[in-house]
Amino acid sequence: MTRLQEIRELTRVRVLLFFREPEAIFWVFVFPIVLAAVLGFAFRSGGIEPSTVAVVQGEGLARLTEAFEQDEYLEVEIFEVREEAFDKLRKAAVDLVIEPGDPPRVSFDPDRSEAATARLRVERALMPAADGATEPLVQLEPVTETGSRYIDFLFPGLLGMNLMGTGMWGVGFAIADVRRRKFLRRLMVTPMRRSSFFISFIMSRLVFLVLEIVVLAGFGRWILGVPFRGDVISFMIVCVLGGVTFAGLGILVASRVRTIEGVSGLMNLVMMPMWLASGVFFSYEKFPDVLHPVLRLLPLTALNDSLRAVMIDGDSILQHGSEFAVLACWCAVTFLVALKIFRWE
Amino acid sequence: MRGLVKRYGDLVAVDGIDFEVRPGACLGVLGPNGAGKTTTIEILEGLKPPDGGSVEVLGRSWNESPREIQERIGVQLQETEFQDKLTVFELLRMFRSFYLHGSDIESVVRTIGLQEKRNARVKTLSGGQKQRLSIGCALLNEPEILFLDEPTSGLDPQARRRLWEVVESFKSGGGTVVLTTHYMEEAERLADDLIILDHGRVIARGSPSAIVASLGAESVVRFALAGTDIHELAEDELNALQGVRSMRYEGATISLSVVDTPGVIAGLFDLIERRGLVLEDLHTHRATLEDVFVSLTGKQLRDD
Ligand SMILES: Nc1ncnc2c1ncn2[C@@H]1O[C@H](COP(=O)(O)OP(=O)(O)OP(=O)(O)O)[C@@H](O)[C@H]1O
Numbered sequence: 001m002t003r004l005q006e007i008r009e010l011t012r013v014r015v016l017l018f019f020r021e022p023e024a025i026f027w028v029f030v031f032p033i034v035l036a037a038v039l040g041f042a043f044r045s046g047g048i049e050p051s052t053v054a055v056v057q058g059e060g061l062a063r064l065t066e067a068f069e070q071d072e073y074l075e076v077e078i079f080e081v082r083e084e085a086f087d088k089l090r091k092a093a094v095d096l097v098i099e100p101g102d103p104p105r106v107s108f109d110p111d112r113s114e115a116a117t118a119r120l121r122v123e124r125a126l127m128p129a130a131d132g133a134t135e136p137l138v139q140l141e142p143v144t145e146t147g148s149r150y151i152d153f154l155f156p157g158l159l160g161m162n163l164m165g166t167g168m169w170g171v172g173f174a175i176a177d178v179r180r181r182k183f184l185r186r187l188m189v190t191p192m193r194r195s196s197f198f199i200s201f202i203m204s205r206l207v208f209l210v211l212e213i214v215v216l217a218g219f220g221r222w223i224l225g226v227p228f229r230g231d232v233i234s235f236m237i238v239c240v241l242g243g244v245t246f247a248g249l250g251i252l253v254a255s256r257v258r259t260i261e262g263v264s265g266l267m268n269l270v271m272m273p274m275w276l277a278s279g280v281f282f283s284y285e286k287f288p289d290v291l292h293p294v295l296r297l298l299p300l301t302a303l304n305d306s307l308r309a310v311m312i313d314g315d316s317i318l319q320h321g322s323e324f325a326v327l328a329c330w331c332a333v334t335f336l337v338a339l340k341i342f343r344w345e
Numbered sequence: 346m347r348g349l350v351k352r353y354g355d356l357v358a359v360d361g362i363d364f365e366v367r368p369g370a371c372l373g374v375l376g377p378n379g380a381g382k383t384t385t386i387e388i389l390e391g392l393k394p395p396d397g398g399s400v401e402v403l404g405r406s407w408n409e410s411p412r413e414i415q416e417r418i419g420v421q422l423q424e425t426e427f428q429d430k431l432t433v434f435e436l437l438r439m440f441r442s443f444y445l446h447g448s449d450i451e452s453v454v455r456t457i458g459l460q461e462k463r464n465a466r467v468k469t470l471s472g473g474q475k476q477r478l479s480i481g482c483a484l485l486n487e488p489e490i491l492f493l494d495e496p497t498s499g500l501d502p503q504a505r506r507r508l509w510e511v512v513e514s515f516k517s518g519g520g521t522v523v524l525t526t527h528y529m530e531e532a533e534r535l536a537d538d539l540i541i542l543d544h545g546r547v548i549a550r551g552s553p554s555a556i557v558a559s560l561g562a563e564s565v566v567r568f569a570l571a572g573t574d575i576h577e578l579a580e581d582e583l584n585a586l587q588g589v590r591s592m593r594y595e596g597a598t599i600s601l602s603v604v605d606t607p608g609v610i611a612g613l614f615d616l617i618e619r620r621g622l623v624l625e626d627l628h629t630h631r632a633t634l635e636d637v638f639v640s641l642t643g644k645q646l647r648d649d
């Protein structure tokens with residue numbers, strides 16, 4: 001048969017095997033969606049948080065609560081016993097405690113930013129009563145920009161992380177598995193071209209990549225409302241290059257190791273630093289400045305930066321030549337090294 | 346192959362083996378565990394490079410035209426595990442795609458008798474069916490030589506016989522077979538020529554009947570003594586009996602290689618009576634490859 005048929009059949013087998021592995025489906029498709037949903041929910045910047053203030057019973061209580069009612073961001077809890085109010089304050093269940101008097105006494109924890117906000121709100125609520133002014137001091141113009149929420153930052157990072165994880169696990173495990181079964185040796189006594197074996201891994205990765213991207217990007221776009229500002233071509237180029245690069249890293253990691261355990265260990269060793277330092281969950285700019293150039297050389301950093309630039313900033317990949325070059329270099333080098341050191345026996 | 350040598354560190358797994366396989370014949374390679382059978386056959390298959398000696402397969406050498414040889418041979422390895430989650434047909438289709446020429450997948454499915462399991466996953470196959478599938482993968486390119494490494498180890502007698510039928514049908518189509526085994530029966534049934542290996546050396550070669558004849562005995566007489574140490578009977582005493590070619594102590598029994606079985610048994614009864622001993626558990630059988638093997642190496646072919 002022809003070279004092409006050989007690659008097609010090897011790829012078909014890889015794809016079939018993947019779809020017959022329920023755990024793989026979970027990790028590739030379900031897990032990232034759940035993670036994005038959970039993190040997106042946990043860190044949502046859900047508008048302005050109201051402040052909760054504890055008011056202790058006493059002379060002039062009515063005047064205070066009346067003033068606070070004017071501000072929709074002030075929630076009032078009334079306590080008959082002073083100690084109970086302070087107990088809540090210690091547990092940060094209320095942002096401050098106010099005791100009626102002239103002037104009313106406000107207690108708060110100066111280290112909590114919520115407490116500072118609550119203090120300003122309380123002061124402002126009491127101000128008109130003090131000097132009788134009713135006109136607002138400034139005119140408010142709310143600006144709501146999508147693309148600046150945490151989820152908008154997070155989502156491209158999760159996509160990048162997923163491309164890394166599925167590429168490396170998918171390919172690395174599959175190779176470790178054929179090796180463990182001594183199936184690789186069986187292939188070695190056929191005239192199968194070694195390059196076809198590798199190409200089939202890349203091809204099957206591309207099949208999953210398309211599915212993965214469609215499912216995840218669809219979820220991000222339509223459910224989480226993450227913007228996709230850049231052009232589709234740039235987006236696909238970045239995804240494909242990233243996917244292939246990490247498939248190459250997967251081959252490299254599995255190229256000499258004989259056991260599944262060995263492969264998982266090595267895999268974690270390679271991926272762990274990138275989970276932390278490549279700007280998945282938080283920007284790598286939080287690391288010291290001197291490290292930035294090094295961090296930008298990591299493949300996942302380059303992938304995440306390109307994804308963010310294309311999705312959120314609406315850039316074209318052409319504007320991000322350096323990230324592209326970093327990925328392309330990783331891709332070329334990992335494949336060359338993997339082919340060189342791959343242990344067939 | 347000539348003067349083949351393979352070392353693993355200090356261990357010499359194959360120590361100067363040479364043999365030739367006649368086209369259309371079946372060569373059986375017989376030997377106990379660790380004799381070097383797998384090592385030898387894997388060198389022939391091009392999986393391992395030899396440390397010394399030369400190998401030619403179908404008139405070619407592995408260094409010069411590996412792909413051409415691979416196109417024309419079929420291989421079943423001792424320990425391959427197929428992917429459980431593929432079906433019989435999917436697996437065969439993949440192997441078929443590696444070869445330029447070969448047979449139709451359905452006809453291979455028929456040859457190995459797995460029509461009913463065509464769409465079953467590998468996981469659901471029995472041991473014998475898996476082994477036949479493994480041979481099926483080796484038959485897809487209509488090979489000129491089929492290499493089988495212990496194809497029936499661990500199978501029950503019925504599964505073993507079905508597999509032999511597959512091999513016989515390949516042979517009857519003019520194919521050449523190289524087969525390793527620990528089973529005498531298998532070697533006697535399938536092999537036209539045999540070599541017996543031990544410690545990486547050839548210790549006997551020839552057709553099965555010629556090898557048995559080389560023992561110079563027709564039968565083996567085995568017996569034990571009731572309530573006495575068998576060493577009560579000295580080697581000389583037994584060797585002196587008319588018709589005994591050789592004798593060995595085997596655990597609690599004594600084994601005699603003999604010609605003229607009735608004469609030896611009569612002599613043996615006589616001797617035992619004279620010594621006032623009691624015979625127990627006497628039996629005799631026609632000499633087999635197993636006996637040749639035991640007399641050559643002092644070991645059983647199989648541990649079981
Ligand atoms: N990869 C290896 N590394 C080191 N020693 C090996 C290796 N493969 C085989 N050996 C040793 O070489 C010797 C011959 O092994 P081989 O597998 O050829 O035996 P065999 O006749 O096929 O045995 P079996 O009947 O158990 O399959 C054994 O002593 C074995 O321990």
Ligand SMILES: [Mg+2]
Pocket residue numbers: 382383384423494495
């Ligand atoms: Mg063996």
